[in-house]
Amino acid sequence: MEQATEVYPNVYKTPSSDIFPDYAKFQGTDQDKFDMIYATLDTLIEIMDRNKVYEKSAEWDEEGVKLVNGKVVFPNGYEKVIDEIIKENQLGTLVLPESLGGLELTTVQFAPVIELVARYDASMGMTAMSGLGIMNILKQFYKPEFEDILQGFAVGENTGYAxxxxxxxxSNLRNIKSTSVLDGDDYVLNGTKIFITNGGYANYGIFLANNIVDGKKEGTNVFLVGDYEGITAVRLExxxxxxxxxxxxxxxxxxxxxxxHLIGEVGTGYEKVIERLLGMRVSVSFQALGNCKRAYELAESYSNTREQFGKPIGSFPAIQRKLKQMRLQLSRMEEWAYAGAFALDWVTERTDVMGVQEANTKREKLAHSIKEILKHEDLIHYYVSGGKLYNGEISNYFMYDAQQIFGGNGFISETEINKITRDVRILxxxxGTSEIHAWVVNRSLKYLDTIPEFVKVSSIWEGNTIYEDHVISRFPSLRDKL
Ligand SMILES: Cc1cc2nc3c(=O)[nH]c(=O)nc-3n(C[C@H](O)[C@H](O)[C@H](O)COP(=O)(O)OP(=O)(O)OC[C@H]3O[C@@H](n4cnc5c(N)ncnc54)[C@H](O)[C@@H]3O)c2cc1C
Incomplete structure (x- = not known):
């Protein structure tokens, strides 16, 4: 069995770690936490290998999921692995706030876990991590009512959808038709949501609706919803x-x-809550990284074993060039993913006004430094959206080459390389689509040159052509900006 230290030899020393201000702080210096993270990675590797996830993932993919009486049915053996990851391993305790008994890892610290599970299987990562996005929101907009629910997420009893x-x-979520109307002590929700990941499986969700007062729209609300009457999974795609x-x-x-169960303040759901779902975007960047690292492993190994013209295909310059390019793309994807994770931690620390600890002091600070916060928000969007855009796009170019190395075998749908090629297409x-993130990156540039930290942070890209030509040609407005 591989050990986490072999799979992730440099996990806490990414190329950016020498340059990001405060980076070391978010990596942490607490040996107990380090040991815990590596132990978790080792346990996950053991669970995945024992359950033969690499071997079975393409088979599970072929079978897909079904909806039976409004509930999701996974292929045989799949859910058992999920339960081992989130229940037996109590994965959520890693991100639960310390004040609630958790380990409260930073995004930078937790990121290798997301990458590792995605490396074994993208879908499995999305199912196993389903609760973490909601935990993140509940932590940011904490109320005592959320404590038991958060604890349920921590031990894997609760799972989530958005x-x-x-x-x-x-792309334009402001155009939703769903409604929420206050009626006594409850809100009454109506609407039809499509494309909901983990709908029909998860028992908790966050729901975006218009805030209707006296028949008129007054902003939007976000709610935490449980397994309530009136919620039906109608179909799966x-x-x-x-x-x-x-x-x-x-x-x-x-x-x-x-x-x-209203999250945040009434009428401000879209601006204040949805805009803070940045952890999910950072997860996508790490999902891309995990998917592509596995594909590289497969492609390199195939290039050593597949022989044509009496030689391994890996001896041909055309294949070597592809592998070299893929290694370069992997290291850039890693930088972008960690840049997003770092920015999220860095800004969360400064803007987490609803956090469990020191809420009042931080609220006061916020009142005095709203301009600073706005700049920081821009910084975070630059790196989170930039990373989501880069990793989403590049993973697809990457997989084109990885699949090409497999020749005809890469086109056969039940091969793992074919599955990964299809999996990254959603990224x-x-x-948020790449087009929307390109727009966010452009918008976020407004304040960046006024932030001293940005100068330091941006130096990680010095001398690098961060965006490959094919991405720039698709998003010309970003030329020289990333
Ligand atoms: C597998 C899957 C899982 C999903 N999971 C979830 C989930 O869990 N929860 C959830 O709420 N949603 C989920 N979604 C929805 C997803 O977030 C949307 O599909 C996505 O935001 C794009 O919206 P759309 O499909 O309506 O495309 P559209 O918004 O119609 O966009 C179509 C095209 O137009 C482009 N475009 C749109 N506006 C602009 C613009 N202003 N400038 C330039 N180009 C533009 C887009 O980039 C895209 O290329 C999921 C979707 C899929 C397929």
């Missing part, structure tokens, strides 16, 4: 990739939610 998209509202990750249409019919689409 229900924003509607048929007419994809048939997809070309991530086929064991359920993607559901969810119907909300007169769903009553206690008003305490430039969900959690």
């Amino acid at each position: 229900a924003f998209t509607e048929a007419q509202a994809g 048939h997809k070309s990739g991530i086929r064991t990750s359920p993607t559901a249409e969810l119907l909300f019919e007169d769903v009553r939610v206690p008003k305490e 430039p689409v969900f959690d």
Whole structure:
């Protein structure tokens, strides 16, 4: 069995670690935490290898998920692995705040876990990590009512989905039709959400709706919803990739939610809550990295064993060039992923006004430094969106080459390389398309040159052509900006 230290020899020393200000702080110096993270990675590797996830993932993918009586049914053996990861391993305790008994790892510290599970299987990562995005939001907008629910996520009893998209509202979430109306101590929710990852599987979700007062729209609200009456998984999509990750249409019919389950302040859901779902985007960057690292492993090994013209194909310069280019892309993807994780930790520390600890002091600080915070928000968007854009796009170019190395075998759908090629296609689409993230990056440049830290942070890219030509040609507005 591989040890985490072999798979991730440099996990806490990425190329950026010497240059990012404060980076070492988010890596941490606490030996107990380091030991715990490596122990977790080792345990995950043991679980995945014992359950033969590499060997079975393409088979599971072929079978896909089904909806039976409104509940997701996974292929045989798949859910057992998920349960081992999140329940027996209690994965969520790693990110639970210390004040609630958790380890409260930073994003930088936790990121290798996301990458590792995605490396074995993209869908499995998306199912196993389903609760973490919600935990992140509940931590940021903490109320005592959320404590038990957070504890449930920590031990894997709770799992999560995020229900924003509607048929007419994809990139433009402001165009949603779902409604929330206050009625006594409850809000009443109605609407139809599509493309919801883990819908029909997870027992908790966050739901975006218009805030309706006296029949008029007054902003938007975000709610934490449980397994309430009136929520139905109507159907699952048939997809070309991530086929064991359920993607559901969810119907909300007169769903009553206690008003305490409103997240953030009334009417500010889109601006204040949805905009802070940055952890999910950083996860996508690490998912891309994990998928591509596995593909590299497969492609390199195939190039050593497959022989043509009496030689391993890896001896031909055309194949060597591809592998070299892929190694370069991997290191850049790693930098972008960690840049996003770092920026998230760095800014969260400064803006986490609703955090569990020191909430009042931070709120006061916020009032005095709103301009600073805005700049920091821009910094975070630059790196989080830049990373999501880069890794989403490059993973697809990367997989084109990886698949090409396999020749005809790469085109056969039940091979692992073919599955990964199909899996990465979603990365430039969900959690905001590349086009939207390119727009966010452009917008975020407004303040960047005024932030001293940015000068230091940006130096990691000095001398690098960060964006390959094919990405720049697709997003010409970003020329010289990334
Ligand atoms: C497998 C899968 C899982 C998903 N999981 C979830 C989930 O868990 N929760 C959830 O809420 N949603 C989820 N989604 C929805 C996903 O986030 C949306 O599909 C995505 O945001 C794009 O919306 P859309 O599909 O409506 O495309 P559209 O918004 O219609 O976009 C179509 C094209 O137009 C481009 N475009 C749109 N606006 C602009 C613009 N202003 N400038 C330039 N180009 C533009 C887009 O980039 C895209 O290329 C999922 C989708 C899939 C396929």
